[in-house]
Amino acid sequence: MRKQALKPLSCAIALGLGLGMMSFVQTAAAAWQPKKPVEFIVMAGKGGGADKAVRFMQNIIAKHNLSAKPFTPINKPGGSGAEALVHVNSASDPDHTIMFTLNSFYTTPLRQPGLNVDISTFTPIGRMAEDTFLLWVNVDSGIENVEQFVAAAKAKGNAWIMAGTGKNSEDNLLTDFLNKAYGLNMKYVPYKGGGRVAKELAGNNANSTVNNPSEQLGFYQAGKTRALAAFTPARLPLFADAPTFGELGKDFVYFMQRTVVGAPGMSEEAATYYRQLFASIYGSDEWQGYMTKKSLQGGYITGDILMRYWLREKAVHKVMLQKMGAIK
Amino acid sequence: MDILSLLLTGFAIAFEPLNLGLIVFGCAVGLFIGAMPGLGSVNGVAILLPMTFLVPPTGAIIFLGAIYYGAMYGGAISSIMLGIPGASTAVATTFDGRPMALKGEADKALIAAATASFIGGSVGVVLFTLFAPPLADVALTFGAPEIFALMLMAFATFIGLGSDDIPKTIFSIFIGLVFGSVGLDIISGEPRLIFGDIPGFFHGINFLVLAIGIYGIAEMLWTIEVSQGDVMISQATVSVRRILNSLRELTRTWKTMLMGSFLGYFVGILPAAGATPGSLMAYGISKTMSKKPETYGKGNINGVVAPEAANNAASTGAMLPMLTLGIPGSPTTAILLGGMVIWGLEPGPMVFTDHPDFVWGFIASLYAANVFALLINIAFIPAFIWVLKMPFTILAPIIFVLCVVGGFVPTLDMHDVWLMLIFGIVGYLMRKLDYPMAPAVLAIVLGPLAEPALRQSLLISGGSFSIFFSRPFAGVIMVIALVLFALPLLKIAKSLIRR
Numbered sequence: 001m002r003k004q005a006l007k008p009l010s011c012a013i014a015l016g017l018g019l020g021m022m023s024f025v026q027t028a029a030a031a032w033q034p035k036k037p038v039e040f041i042v043m044a045g046k047g048g049g050a051d052k053a054v055r056f057m058q059n060i061i062a063k064h065n066l067s068a069k070p071f072t073p074i075n076k077p078g079g080s081g082a083e084a085l086v087h088v089n090s091a092s093d094p095d096h097t098i099m100f101t102l103n104s105f106y107t108t109p110l111r112q113p114g115l116n117v118d119i120s121t122f123t124p125i126g127r128m129a130e131d132t133f134l135l136w137v138n139v140d141s142g143i144e145n146v147e148q149f150v151a152a153a154k155a156k157g158n159a160w161i162m163a164g165t166g167k168n169s170e171d172n173l174l175t176d177f178l179n180k181a182y183g184l185n186m187k188y189v190p191y192k193g194g195g196r197v198a199k200e201l202a203g204n205n206a207n208s209t210v211n212n213p214s215e216q217l218g219f220y221q222a223g224k225t226r227a228l229a230a231f232t233p234a235r236l237p238l239f240a241d242a243p244t245f246g247e248l249g250k251d252f253v254y255f256m257q258r259t260v261v262g263a264p265g266m267s268e269e270a271a272t273y274y275r276q277l278f279a280s281i282y283g284s285d286e287w288q289g290y291m292t293k294k295s296l297q298g299g300y301i302t303g304d305i306l307m308r309y310w311l312r313e314k315a316v317h318k319v320m321l322q323k324m325g326a327i328k
Numbered sequence: 329m330d331i332l333s334l335l336l337t338g339f340a341i342a343f344e345p346l347n348l349g350l351i352v353f354g355c356a357v358g359l360f361i362g363a364m365p366g367l368g369s370v371n372g373v374a375i376l377l378p379m380t381f382l383v384p385p386t387g388a389i390i391f392l393g394a395i396y397y398g399a400m401y402g403g404a405i406s407s408i409m410l411g412i413p414g415a416s417t418a419v420a421t422t423f424d425g426r427p428m429a430l431k432g433e434a435d436k437a438l439i440a441a442a443t444a445s446f447i448g449g450s451v452g453v454v455l456f457t458l459f460a461p462p463l464a465d466v467a468l469t470f471g472a473p474e475i476f477a478l479m480l481m482a483f484a485t486f487i488g489l490g491s492d493d494i495p496k497t498i499f500s501i502f503i504g505l506v507f508g509s510v511g512l513d514i515i516s517g518e519p520r521l522i523f524g525d526i527p528g529f530f531h532g533i534n535f536l537v538l539a540i541g542i543y544g545i546a547e548m549l550w551t552i553e554v555s556q557g558d559v560m561i562s563q564a565t566v567s568v569r570r571i572l573n574s575l576r577e578l579t580r581t582w583k584t585m586l587m588g589s590f591l592g593y594f595v596g597i598l599p600a601a602g603a604t605p606g607s608l609m610a611y612g613i614s615k616t617m618s619k620k621p622e623t624y625g626k627g628n629i630n631g632v633v634a635p636e637a638a639n640n641a642a643s644t645g646a647m648l649p650m651l652t653l654g655i656p657g658s659p660t661t662a663i664l665l666g667g668m669v670i671w672g673l674e675p676g677p678m679v680f681t682d683h684p685d686f687v688w689g690f691i692a693s694l695y696a697a698n699v700f701a702l703l704i705n706i707a708f709i710p711a712f713i714w715v716l717k718m719p720f721t722i723l724a725p726i727i728f729v730l731c732v733v734g735g736f737v738p739t740l741d742m743h744d745v746w747l748m749l750i751f752g753i754v755g756y757l758m759r760k761l762d763y764p765m766a767p768a769v770l771a772i773v774l775g776p777l778a779e780p781a782l783r784q785s786l787l788i789s790g791g792s793f794s795i796f797f798s799r800p801f802a803g804v805i806m807v808i809a810l811v812l813f814a815l816p817l818l819k820i821a822k823s824l825i826r827r
Binding site for chain 1: 370374376378381468469472473495510512514515516517518519522525527529530531532622649653654655656662663665666667669670673675676677678740779784787788810
C-alpha cells in the first residue's frame with residue numbers, strides 16, 4: 001500500500017530532475033543570469049511558515065554562492081495572497097520577479113474573480129515541497145484517537161472549538177470535511193497565522209486544530225499536544241502513531257503546496273535558469289534536512305508537469321469551495 | 329541557585345571576544361537603524377539575517393538581539409529630534425519628546441529616553457531570568473477574551489488624551505479605528521474598504537504610514553506656517569552640567585519608569601501584542617496616574633520616560649514566548665524565530681533543556697547589550713544636538729526625504745507614500761482645527777488587535793459577553809478597564825458636587 005503511493009512520487013522526482021537536466025544541456029551555451037536583485041515575493045507575512053522557507057532558501061543561495069545577484073524576500077500578505085498575486089501578475093520586470101506560493105494561489109483567484117488573475121499564465125518554476133496536515137488535540141483532553149475525538153466533539157456539539165487560520169482557508173476546508181465525514185458540528189474560529197492557532201490549542205483555548213507539523217512540533221515535543229490522524233496517503237515518519245484518514249476508512253488526502261512561481265511573461269531563458277537554481281536548492285543537504293525536520297513531503301516538479309499539477313489542484317479546490325458555499 | 333549558575337555560564341559565553349564584539353557592533357547598527365524613520369528593528373533584523381550564518385548560532389542570536397535592542401534605543405532619537413517616529417515602537421515618544429525638543433530641552437529628552445530604555449531593558453531582562461517558565465505558562469493561557477480585555481484597558485487609559493475636547497478625541501479615535509479596519513478581515517475571509525480593489529489597500533493601512541504622515545509631514549507644514557519663511561534655528565545646547573541636571577531631574581520619574589517597565593514587559597510576553605501597544609499603554613497610564621495630566625503632550629518628561637521604559641521592557645518580554653513557546657510576541661521576534669530554524673535550532677518548550685548554552689548566552693548578552701546601547705547612545709547625544717542646530721530651511725527637506733523613505737520601506741509600495749502624503753495634509757488641517765492626533769494613532773494600532781479578539785471571543789461564547797468575566801485573567805483586566813473608563817466621569821461628578 002505504502003510502496004504504491006510512493007511510486008508516482010519517485011517517478012515525478014526523476015522526471016522533474018530529468019527535465020531540469022535536459023534544459024540545462026540545451027542552454028548551457030548562452031546561460032541567462034539575473035542582471036539585478038531578484039524580487040522574491042512571499043504570499044504571507046513575516047515570520048510565517050512560507051516566510052521562513054523563503055528566508056531559508058535565500059540563505060542556501062547565499063551560502064553556496066548559487067547566484068551572483070541577491071534574492072530579496074518581499075512580504076505581500078494582504079488579502080489572502082491577493083496583493084502578491086496582483087503584484088506578480090503585473091510585474092514590470094517578469095525576468096526578475098518570482099513568488100513563493102501556497103494553496104491560496106488557487107483559492108484566492110477563484111474567490112476573487114475581480115483580480116483578473118489567471119494562474120495558467122504564470123511561469124511554473126519548481127515545487128519545493130508539499131506540507132502536510134494532521135488533526136491535533138490538547139493532551140489534557142485525554143483524547144487518544146479519532147474515535148474518542150468524534151465522541152467528545154459530538155457530545156459538545158456547537159461548543160466544540162476548532163481553531164484555524166482564517167475563513168475559507170485550508171484549515172477551514174479540512175474542518176468542513178471533518179464535520180461532514182463524522183457528522184459533527186464543530187465551531188470554526190479563525191485566527192491570524194498557524195503559529196497562533198497552535199498556541200490556542202496548547203493553551204486550551206481551542207479543542208482541536210488541523211495544524212501543519214512545523215506549527216505544532218514544539219508543543220508536541222513538550223508533550224502538550226497530540227496528533228490523532230494525518231491527512232496524508234501514508235503515515236508520517238515523525239508521527240508514526242497517528243494513522244491516516246485513509247486507514248480509518250475516510251478517503252481524504254490534502255496537501256499544501258510550497259512552490260516557486262515565475263511572473264507571467266518570463267522569458268524561457270530566465271525560467272530555465274530559475275528551474276535549475278531551485279532544483280539544486282531542492283537537492284541541497286540543507287533543504288532535504290529542512291524537509292525531514294518539518295515533515296514535508298513531495299518531490300521537485302517543474303515545467304509542464306507543474307502546470308498540470310496546478311490546473312488539477314485548481315479544479316479540486318473549485319469543487320471544495322463550491323461545496324463550502326464560498327463560491328458559486 | 330540553579331538559575332544563577334546558568335546565568336554565570338551564560339555570561340562566560342556572552343563575554344567571549346567574538347560575542348562581545350557582536351554585541352557592540354549590533355547595538356551600534358541597531359541604534360542607527362532605529363533612528364532612521366521607517367526602518368525599525370524588524371527591517372534591521374531581516375536585512376542582516378543572511379549574514380548570521382558566518383558565526384555560530386549563539387553569536388548569531390546575540391548579534392540580532394543586540395540590533396533589536398539598539399533599535400529600541402534608536403527609535404526615540406528621531407522621534408525627539410525631528411518629530412518623526414523612528415520606529416513604530418517610538419510613536420508614543422513623539423507625543424512629549426518633540427515638544428521638549430521645541431522648548432530647547434532636546435538633550436534632556438534624549439537622556440531621559442536613554443535612561444528609561446536602560447531601566448526598562450534591565451527590569452525586563454531580570455524578570456526574564458527569574459520567571460521565564462511560569463510566565464510562559466501565563467502567556468499560553470491568554471486567549472482572545474484576555475487580549476480583548478487588555479486592549480479595552482489600553483483604550484480606557486487614553487480617554488481624554490490630547491485635548492479636553494471629548495467629542496474631538498472620540499472623532500479622532502474613530503478615524504483611527506476605521507483606518508485600522510482596512511484590509512483583509514480574517515474572520516469573514518473577505519477584504520474590507522479596499523475602494524474597488526486597489527491592491528495597496530489589501531495589506532491594510534500600515535500605521536507607520538499614518539504616524540509619519542501626521543507627525544512628520546503635518547508637523548513640518550505646521551512649522552512652515554508658524555515661522556512664515558523666517559529661518560528658524562532650534563535652541564539646543566549640551567554640556568556636562570546640563571546632563572547631570574537632567575539625570576537629577578530623572579530620579580523624580582522613577583515611579584513612571586518602573587510602571588512602564590513592568591507594564592511593557594507583561595504586554596510584551598503576550599503573543600501578538602509586542603512593544604508598540606505596550607509603549608502606548610504605558611503613556612496612557614502614566615498620564616492617567618499623573619497629578620498634572622494637562623502638561624502631557626506639551627513636553628512632560630514622564631511622557632518620554634513611560635513609553636521608552638515600556639518598549640525596551642516589552643522587547644525583552646517578546647523574547648519569552650519566542651524562546652519558550654516558539655510563538656513570536658512581535659514581528660521582530662518572528663524573524664528571530666525564523667533565524668533559529670535556519671541555524672538548526674527548534675524553538676519551543678524544549679529549547680531551554682536542549683540548548684542551555686544558546687539560551688543563557690543570549691540572556692546574558694541582553695544584560696551586556698543594555699549597558700553598551702546606553703553608553704553608545706549617550707556618547708552620540710552631542711552629534712544629535714548638532715543636527716537640531718541646522719536652520720529649518722535645511723532641515724525641512726531632510727525631514728521630507730526621510731518621511732518619504734520611512735513611508736516606503738515597511739511595505740516597499742509607492743501606494744503607501746501617496747497615502748502618507750495625504751495623511752500629512754489631512755493631519756495638518758486637523759491640527760489647525762485643534763483635533764488631537766494621538767488617539768487616532770492609538771486606535772489604528774490597537775483596533776486591528778482588539779477587533780478580531782472581540783469577535784473570536786464572541787464566536788467561542790456563542791455571542792454571550794459573560795466570557796469576558798467568567799475567566800480569571802480576563803475578568804480582572806476587564807474590571808480594571810471599566811474602572812478606568814469610569815474615572816473621568818467620577819472626576820466630572822466631583823467637580824459638579826463641589827460647585
